[in-house]
Amino acid sequence: MQAIKSYNCVRCGNDFASQTALKHHFQTKHIGRVYCDKCGIEVLREKLKDHEQTVHYKDNTNKLTCEHPYWDEPLQREDKFVASEKSVSCRMCGRVFGTIHSREQHERQEHHFTASQRARMSTAFAPDSLLDLRHPQLLQKFMETYLRPEMGFVRMSCAGEVEKLIDLIQECCPTSVTRLIKGGSYFKGTDTRDWSDIDVVIFSSAFMSLDDCKEKIPYVLCDLENNLKLSVMANRILMEKKASLSLRFQFKCFKDLHIHHFDVMLCYDLLGSIPSQDVKRNLYRQLYNCGDEVKIQLYSISLLQYQVDFVKASTVGVKDLIRLIKHWFRTSLAKPTEANRYRRLPPSYAMELITIYVWQLAGKPIFFSFVQGLRAVLKLLVNCTDIFIVWFGHYDKTFNVVKKALQKQSRPFLLDPANPTFNICENSNSWDEVTHVARQSLLKPLLSGVQAKAPWLFTNKW
Template sequence: MGSLKSYSCEQCGNDFVSHTALRYHFRAKHLGKVHCEKCGREVLKERLRDHEEANHERTSQQVNHERTSAEKQWCFWDMLQKREEKFVAMEMSTSCRMCPRQFGTIHSREHHEKQEHHFTARRRAQMATGFSSDNIVDYKNPTELERFIEEKLRPIPGPASIACATEIEAIINLIKECFPLPVARLIKGGSYVKGTDTQDWSDIDVVLFSKAFENLEDCKKKLPEVIDDLGKRLKKSSWSSRIMMAKRTQLSLRFRFKCHRNHHIHSFDIMPCYDMLGPTPSTAGIKQSFYRKLYLCNDTDEIQMYSMCLLQYQVEFIKTSTMRVKDLIRLVKHWFRTSFAKPTAQNKFRRLPSSYAVELITIFIWQLAGKPVCFSLVQGMRAILKFLVRYTEMCIVWHKHYSPNCMIFKKVIQKETRPVVLDPTNPTFNMCKNSNAWDEVAHVARRSLLKPLFNGVQAKEPWLFTNGW
């Protein structure tokens, strides 16, 4: 008996038993939708203009004004670091690196890249690798690496750091005062709060919960007006000369703030939200119910808002790490910033792993080593790079906030494909979906291991487990 022929939807990867069924599916699910040329997101054709105005469109007059203002005030506003567009990335791993097309599976996406864009291994190597002059992998010994961290990466302690912290608290209090609704609760996140920021850059997330939002739907409805009102009030404040507004997103207000005393730059992301979880869930059942609602949610904006409620737990997970681990996190982030070729017009839709994913992978490797208090940063870096080379085997989970018996966790882990780094506070989200370029990460990691910093380096206690890699 012959096997049934299947018809696959090129748009989402689903299979159907007949061409008629496929055509019906395409008309119902995809007809009328187009891809935004600037971000690749699929939107309804009639809402494309609204999407562009909210997320991308700026007049030439605005662009020129922003450029002139930046040049007059601080020429170093244009930093290399770039915030993620969303609090949680949505299926980024299945989007093409060279065009806005999205697919149902990673396999169909990779097949498309090879067939349509001739994305061969050689071309991947050319488009991925770009070691800059200040890359750490060209150092000759561990002493140079330690000196680099102390002089260039780790925030400088002392009076300047205290002054910086004072101004950060002042600007957060200003945000709270300017917020147009009564604030019931405020939580902070980002590299500055977690202690993984560097000397010249930090990001700060501020989530403001208000009881004025009756429910999630009411919050979504009021958000645009609330965000715009907050932005206007901040521009009229006495701190306006040190606040440079950035492109706002659907759910947040963004700006950069320059500390007056030590010229440190902080990238702020202000996110109003309806408090769905509360400050301290009284029972495990409340959190399980929250995860169930998140798992069943199909609205991308609502998923973002659910995830904001988990920010405090994400911060605690990273913040409790030792200072040595945070130095290792800074090194790995610096490696990402200085080892990859900058995106071009050909691969402008390439997305590397998020900074949060990098933090989680680093902590996982440290835990595999037995959580040593003192350790060689070269050994730690080498272990992480060797792990990235084996990304197809990556499966990282923690069970502090959800147990192995949690039904949502079981469902998610059964359907996820490698690599997997499950958010320790959110069993519904695989952090690896932030990226569609894990093969490029593995290639650059492999090249980095051949550099002078790791030349002749052998695994030592407690990193002997890497010998099997």
């Protein structure tokens, strides 16, 4: 049988059945658009300068400067809430393709991204890695000494400082505040001793609609930033680079002991404090059918409380296991270089949800071995192309939006428990690197030779 000929778009990698279809696609999708040198995204030629100023703005020194030398330059903050299908963008040049297969083929052919090169570029175990611990009993001590935030008076004082700042943010907000949501690792209980992020979403009645909100947000955030710079806590706040929908800064907490990384966002209140199931389903439909990237983020921001509640409901042991996984992630995978500057690792939210899922497969034990839990999560990451995770707390499998989401064949697949339009795994183009590092981690002293014990015996199938 003669093979059906296809016509490939050189810009995005999509295939078409005829030259006419390819020509129509190119004229409607690519004519007048250019690639951004910094992120590889296609934007309209006349919008390129606005895109660079909004998304890639930095000061003239190309780094954050501050009169406080003890504040490190902040780590790159991940985008929140919205899948942007980074999985189909090249790690080396940022070019976007139609499928993961075409992207990987391009990386091999154009950039010679072989398995050995991936191994070199992905792995960077820290000298004092927890994986080098020789006895499983030491993992509990490692958790208590280095990862779990200090408790008692320090934690209480920290909580007071954070709440005081959130009150100040409300006072400095140039619009009326009708409702406020608090999220991030700090409020989910998954923050570590060296990293704490806090999300604050402000809902205001000053926004008449989502379109009105989209138009006013840049000006409101600018005024809020200026007000905070003039506030009584100004000397404890370090503003970070501009983001399109949030005000980002670091806050020096109790007795200068640590830093909290804040994201302050504004939104039109689409749901209200206690929405009905019909109201949520209507939001999901609007979100699924929306083609405006800014509006998609605003829709998704409204669901923050449900994302926080899902993780927050986990036991103390699970949250400690999440801390271990986050620490492993930060100290085992290499930082991107100039050669692979478009690499995008999975977000920490994905690691949180995968850890919770593995714990649930074990029967939700209250007490368990951290070594067994860590081993189970890493074994799942080794087989990440088989990941297919869905929760039905806020939506059910008969809902049409969910049906359409489940029809996608992309793997790994991790559907946000609060948002049926959001496959969190689409935010990364480096799952193969995560798999490689997880496989190497299982050979380290802490985990080498460890056998599964009840209730983790299901991991023997992975």
